[in-house]
Amino acid sequence: MSISAMKLTGMRILPRAAVLTACAAAAVAATACSGTPASTGSAAPTASSATAQPAPTPTPAPPALSVPQLKQRAAADAASILASFVPPPGARRLAKAPAVAHGLLTRPAFSIGSFDQVDDVSWWEATDQPQYVLAWELGQIPSRFQVGGPTTLVPGPTLAWYDTYWLSPVTGVLVWRDMVIETVGAGGGRTAIRVDAQVTWQPPRPASERVPAAARVVTIAEVPASKSATGLPKPETITNPAVVSRLAAATDGLELLPPGKYACPPPTGNALMLTFRAQAAGPALAVANSIGGCESVTFTVDGRSQPALAGAESFNTQVLSLAGLRWQL
Numbered sequence: 001m002s003i004s005a006m007k008l009t010g011m012r013i014l015p016r017a018a019v020l021t022a023c024a025a026a027a028v029a030a031t032a033c034s035g036t037p038a039s040t041g042s043a044a045p046t047a048s049s050a051t052a053q054p055a056p057t058p059t060p061a062p063p064a065l066s067v068p069q070l071k072q073r074a075a076a077d078a079a080s081i082l083a084s085f086v087p088p089p090g091a092r093r094l095a096k097a098p099a100v101a102h103g104l105l106t107r108p109a110f111s112i113g114s115f116d117q118v119d120d121v122s123w124w125e126a127t128d129q130p131q132y133v134l135a136w137e138l139g140q141i142p143s144r145f146q147v148g149g150p151t152t153l154v155p156g157p158t159l160a161w162y163d164t165y166w167l168s169p170v171t172g173v174l175v176w177r178d179m180v181i182e183t184v185g186a187g188g189g190r191t192a193i194r195v196d197a198q199v200t201w202q203p204p205r206p207a208s209e210r211v212p213a214a215a216r217v218v219t220i221a222e223v224p225a226s227k228s229a230t231g232l233p234k235p236e237t238i239t240n241p242a243v244v245s246r247l248a249a250a251t252d253g254l255e256l257l258p259p260g261k262y263a264c265p266p267p268t269g270n271a272l273m274l275t276f277r278a279q280a281a282g283p284a285l286a287v288a289n290s291i292g293g294c295e296s297v298t299f300t301v302d303g304r305s306q307p308a309l310a311g312a313e314s315f316n317t318q319v320l321s322l323a324g325l326r327w328q329l
Contacts, residue, residue, distance in 0.1 A: 075118045082179075085195045118198070158185065182194045219277070274289075
């Protein structure tokens with residue numbers, strides 16, 4: 001599932017003061033978010049050796065940007081997004097957050113809570129009602145933006161409302177590219193406005209999070225989405241060096257799960273667990289488990305949990321194709 005699809009299905013929503021199920025993006029996604037078994041175990045190898053269809057060698061990814069370069073890209077993008085806001089007629093820009101609604105506009109109405117994020121902000125004051133301002137803005141937002149959903153009410157001593165708009169991600173560089181417009185009554189027929197341009201960059205995957213070069217065997221097992229599942233195929237152990245190498249490359253090619261917190265829907269199908277070993281009877285060197293919740297893949301190296309990875313659905317498809325397996329997950 002793409003990042004855009006994740007947004008459209010509501011998989012990433014974190015309004016201010018909300019309590020949501022949190023799937024860690026800087027650590028392995030917890031099984032509570034997906035309902036599937038953890039990936040720290042390993043499937044018992046079988047005596048079989050799969051023969052897979054030839055597959056093209058994956059195209060090398062372009063050189064990764066450094067964190068300072070990513071932050072610079074995010075800051076420039078956030079400035080561009082903020083400049084896309086069209087102030088209502090007669091509105092005036094404020095130098096700082098207005099002292100209204102118990103300081104409500106001193107913090108964003110919506111955020112993913114990531115350290116890998118730039119938040120560019122501006123404040124305004126307009127002469128109209130809060131909801132009318134948002135309705136007017138809906139007709140002014142450039143067409144390159146997608147509407148994030150219906151207007152959201154912020155409950156509290158003073159009612160406030162906000163709308164979200166977003167741009168498509170820049171693959172491998174910028175993940176979330178949002179504009180959040182919040183309005184609240186300021187008294188005397190005036191409305192205070194906070195505009196946030198929030199851009200989150202894709203953090204580089206740690207160099208240590210790779211399948212060890214010593215891996216010569218991989219066991220693929222189907223992991224059920226529920227404990228009542230039956231009729232699972234037997235784990236398949238692959239010793240073909242070319243296939244093992246391609247499966248390791250597919251695992252190493254996954255990006256980190258985009259930073260933030262997620263409300264994860266339950267998994268809709270079974271997952272795959274890949275256990276890499278130096279030899280069939282040896283200990284697990286690395287284990288990848290496409291647990292399904294939030295499209296995440298958990299990954300351990302030498303028994304140590306690594307940051308969660310993204311793209312479980314496409315990973316499953318690629319693994320089955322490379323291994324020549326016709327399993328129906």
